[in-house]
Amino acid sequence: MQAKIDAFMEEVRARNAHEPEFLQAVQEVAETVIPYIATQEIYNGKNILLRMVEPERAIMFRVPWVDDKGEIHVNRGYRIQMNSAIGPYKGGLRFHPSVNLSILKFLAFEQVFKNSLTTLPMGGGKGGSDFDPKGKSDDEIMRFCHSFMSELFRHIGPNTDVPAGDIGVGAREIGFLFGMYRKMRNEFTGVLTGKGLSWGGSEIRPEATGYGTVYFAENMLKTKNDSFKGKTVLVSGSGNVAQYATEKAIQLGAKVVTLSDSSGYIYDEDGIDQEKLKFVMKLKNEKRGRISEYADEYSSAKFHKGKTPWGEKCDIALPCATQNELNGDDAKMLIDNGCKCVSEGANMPCDADAVAVFHKAKIFFAPGKASNAGGVATSGLEMTQNSLRFKWTRKEVDDKLKQIMNDIHEKCVEYGTDDDGYIDYVKGANIAGFVKVADAMLAQGVI
Structure with missing residues (x-):
């Protein structure tokens, strides 16, 4: 079995040699999922995990913006659309100097499993920029966000890809991003989550x-x-x-x-x-x-x-x-x-x-x-409220969040309990997340 895992990782490394964070995330999944695949005839020979580690789409673009002194800066923007087998891509945007392709691919890959575990119909994606919001004025952040969205808007939508916040992207940034999306598309849709409560946001999303x-x-x-x-x-x-x-x-x-x-x-x-x-x-x-x-x-x-x-x-x-x-x-x-x-x-x-x-x-x-799937789970609940043009109370959302976390725990116990009774939550989460996505991919053919 170890030989199979090693062979798989050798192939992944050959394609992603300079992406240590991504390789680390894939290795962890491979060590638990490949032994499981070997026991399930339905998955054998379908190379499903190999297909899952390859993004469906990786977008990189230039983000020029002007600071308060009139100087022009250029950052890189990214969106990794990893897997949409069970729903539109869903995952945060991160603005931090450390952002690069490896980190975003690792986050997007993890997001596929995380979103699957929530039981909500959401695929996995992630994006962001190497822009650093620290020390920037509100106007500078607004100009950057507007420039970023003026390219990203082409690749997202309520039924395609629904970004959210992450490190460096809070309510302020989501507001600026949504404003530009609304202007560019001339429509008010639930294309971003983490919005303000007065314009489509959900209770307890920050929490x-x-x-x-x-x-x-x-x-x-x-x-x-x-x-x-x-x-x-x-x-x-x-x-x-x-x-x-x-x-x-x-x-x-x-x-x-x-x-x-x-x-x-x-x-x-x-x-x-x-x-x-x-x-x-x-x-x-x-x-x-x-x-x-x-x-x-x-x-x-x-x-x-x-x-x-x-x-x-x-x-x-x-x-x-x-x-x-x-x-x-x-x-x-x-x-x-x-x-x-x-x-x-x-x-x-x-x-x-x-x-x-x-x-x-x-x-x-x-x-x-x-x-930590509670964040994206509540983002999913925000998407539902946006689709219904409806708003749940704080207690209703918190109760739904608690139930989702209980359900995720039960799935981890189901797939992660060892013979001695110890619950390996890593194995449980990886296999439970894999099964739902893998079944959807099998049903949809080789795409």
Whole structure:
């Protein structure tokens, strides 16, 4: 079996030799899905996984824009339309200097499985630009977004491809992007999700990824008759996902003691309560400040410059920052310090070595394609509301989100339970996500 996996990966590497993040994501899927395919005659010989790792379409374009001083800049724009077998392409736009083809292909590939797991009719895609919104004025960001959409509009639509936000793309950017799309197409459609509540957005969309991450972890804990109540939780990141994962964990009775950004992390021995979280939200969302300012505000906190929070004692860890932020050594420290549950809020924040450590220790570990699917699930609910020209209440959306996360958990348990009773959520998520897409691809022929 290993020979089959190696042969498959050799073929993928030959085509994508300089794309390490993409290859990492494919390797993880291949190691669990290829052994499953070998046991299912319906998939044998159809090269379905090989077809799935090749994007249906990869679009790259120039994005010229003018800054406040009148200087012209040029960035690259991308949209990876990975797989549309079960619905229109769906996935976020990321504006960050690190954006490149490898990162977006990895994200789009993961999105295919994540969207499949939600049970909603959405294919997988991802896009963005190497533009950095940090330090830019609102007018500069507006000009960039308008330029970006003046090309992207040709390739998207409510029944074709429905982008959303991601790192660097929040409500402000979605507004600018939607405004230009509406002008270019002369139509008001649900072509973007994450919109404002007054013009087609859904309740709890900003909270959904963070809430979903915690809901999934709660489901894992329930399999051992456990809960968040009284647990110490480490959270990385301090953006949207981290903020709302923290909020939900607090609501469930946990004590969250860390948050971080690229400059380092804060450790608050008294815990981050709702008032302190409001300070963080204002600091990061309005002032666009650094997390170190939290330690200046609260004497119970200490800032650790240039470090990640994984050396602190905890019961639960929620990595919510970015890909590959948690390595094998970090994972060992977490295990040594009592961690029993890890739920990924970001996309692939734990590298392969870290995942291996968690599995060896047989702790709860939820991969992002399952545990952070709440964001895209609620985007799917926003698409539904747009199609119906209808609006659900906050409670209705939250109840639907919770049910979707419960359903994803059940599918992971169904496909991921080992002979000894240990639930391999990586295997479960990969196989469950694969089966729905693979069945659709088989039904539609070689396309």
